[in-house]
Amino acid sequence: MKYLSEFRDPSLAKALLAEIHTTVTRPWTLMEVCGGQTHAIVRSGIDQLLPSSLHLVHGPGCPVCVTPISFIDKAINLAARPEIILTTFGDMMRVPGSIGNLLEAKSRGNDVRMVYSVLEAISLAQENPHSQIVFFGVGFETTAPGNAMAILQAQRLGLDNFSILACHVLVPPALRALLDNKENKVDGYLAAGNVCTIMGLEEYQEIVDDYKVPIVATGLEPVDILAGILDAVRQLEKGEYRLENEYKRSVTPTGNLHARKIIDQIFRRCDRNWRGIGVLSQSGLAIRDQFAAFDAEHKFQPQAAEETDNGCMAGQVLQGLLKPPSCPFFGNRCKPEHPLGATMVSGEGACAAYYKYHRLTT
Amino acid sequence: MCLAVPGKLIEIFEEASLKMGRLDYGGTINKACLEYVPEAKVGQYALVHAGFAISVLDEEEAQKSLAAWQELREKMGAL
Numbered sequence: 001m002k003y004l005s006e007f008r009d010p011s012l013a014k015a016l017l018a019e020i021h022t023t024v025t026r027p028w029t030l031m032e033v034c035g036g037q038t039h040a041i042v043r044s045g046i047d048q049l050l051p052s053s054l055h056l057v058h059g060p061g062c063p064v065c066v067t068p069i070s071f072i073d074k075a076i077n078l079a080a081r082p083e084i085i086l087t088t089f090g091d092m093m094r095v096p097g098s099i100g101n102l103l104e105a106k107s108r109g110n111d112v113r114m115v116y117s118v119l120e121a122i123s124l125a126q127e128n129p130h131s132q133i134v135f136f137g138v139g140f141e142t143t144a145p146g147n148a149m150a151i152l153q154a155q156r157l158g159l160d161n162f163s164i165l166a167c168h169v170l171v172p173p174a175l176r177a178l179l180d181n182k183e184n185k186v187d188g189y190l191a192a193g194n195v196c197t198i199m200g201l202e203e204y205q206e207i208v209d210d211y212k213v214p215i216v217a218t219g220l221e222p223v224d225i226l227a228g229i230l231d232a233v234r235q236l237e238k239g240e241y242r243l244e245n246e247y248k249r250s251v252t253p254t255g256n257l258h259a260r261k262i263i264d265q266i267f268r269r270c271d272r273n274w275r276g277i278g279v280l281s282q283s284g285l286a287i288r289d290q291f292a293a294f295d296a297e298h299k300f301q302p303q304a305a306e307e308t309d310n311g312c313m314a315g316q317v318l319q320g321l322l323k324p325p326s327c328p329f330f331g332n333r334c335k336p337e338h339p340l341g342a343t344m345v346s347g348e349g350a351c352a353a354y355y356k357y358h359r360l361t362t
Numbered sequence: 363m364c365l366a367v368p369g370k371l372i373e374i375f376e377e378a379s380l381k382m383g384r385l386d387y388g389g390t391i392n393k394a395c396l397e398y399v400p401e402a403k404v405g406q407y408a409l410v411h412a413g414f415a416i417s418v419l420d421e422e423e424a425q426k427s428l429a430a431w432q433e434l435r436e437k438m439g440a441l
């Protein structure tokens with residue numbers, strides 16, 4: 001068992017696709033919540049192999065895409081301070097704020113460094129006692145445990161030169177907001193398997209009960225995604241709605257309790273502005289007051305410029321209301337080399353997926 | 363960013379009081395923090411996200427899923 005090739009086996013994918021074709025008798029719309037799933041779907045062409053009456057729309061599960069412009073501005077503001085080394089994941093470098101991006105800040109001579117793990121930023125703090133190391137950490141429930149552990153570790157090591165500019169978002173409140181939107185036409189959801197790996201399934205069961213929609217926790221390989229789709233359409237065709245888990249090799253009902261405990265220790269729930277979507281109640285995680293010494297917002301009070309509207313329609317894309325090629329700027333004014341929105345440069349952004357895999361029409 | 367990749371745990375060690383591991387991702391070796399999967403054993407596969415292992419993959423469940431889909435394939439083949 002390698003846990004990769006088996007879940008990409010074309011013969012299994014074909015069998016699942018055939019079963020989906022046999023099962024579907026009516027039009028249905030499914031949303032894959034996770035941007036990693038979106039990329040897998042577009043890359044493998046799953047969306048084009050499904051029955052024509054089965055539509056996939058793409059969800060908000062791209063953390064880079066939903067990080068508000070103000071946070072990008074704050075990161076750029078921090079990077080400009082001579083005492084600060086700003087560290088972040090590679091995905092964040094080209095995300096446009098209101099005044100350029102971090103890559104431009106780096107080329108201006110600001111000390112901006114890409115890291116693979118937040119623990120590298122901790123090492124940098126140990127090696128550079130006279131610099132302030134700020135980690136710009138965004139992400140869903142999957143990334144929060146790493147950042148929480150880094151704060152605990154900084155505390156243990158007595159580091160007074162490490163802090164996090166944290167912008168964490170949570171999937172279930174966003175799902176509820178989508179379901180409350182009257183324009184929403186989605187019949188069933190594929191939940192992000194790696195988020196469920198951390199958080200478990202309890203909150204999704206509550207959503208299934210409250211909104212009577214099928215939700216299937218699904219992995220990110222093509223066979224996983226097809227199995228999730230099949231599970232959802234089987235339920236829809238029978239008029240049923242349940243929470244199902246098609247990613248049992250990683251997701252347990254309670255999730256990763258070690259990770260959940262430390263997330264709770266370091267973070268509290270807060271309202272959060274989602275780029276292009278707006279403020280969603282209790283949809284984010286903020287660093288608790290007792291760890292304020294490790295909170296870059298508290299420590300450095302970075303400024304953000306007033307947000308302006310450049311016409312980017314990513315908010316609609318992220319809510320499954322618009323496919324990227326329907327945005328008038330897609331592929332012309334907005335390209336990965338000169339993006340108008342984060343959705344065009346994130347490795348999980350739907351616009352980036354459509355552009356990369358030449359899906360130039362819907 | 364939620365892309366997590368499975369790697370085979372080949373070594374467990376401690377670094378700055380954190381439980382760490384070295385994992386083999388089809389030939390590429392990288393280290394990851396194992397604090398969230400304290401039960402992980404050498405030889406098992408873990409899902410790693412941004413330098414942190416977030417789950418130990420359950421072989422029995424993986425086999426069960428695969429068996430169900432293989433059954434479907436056989437049924438389809440018989441059509």
Ligand code: SF4
Binds near residue numbers: 317342
């Ligand atoms: S194509 Fe560009 S401008 Fe249009 S929604 Fe996507 S990121 Fe925004």
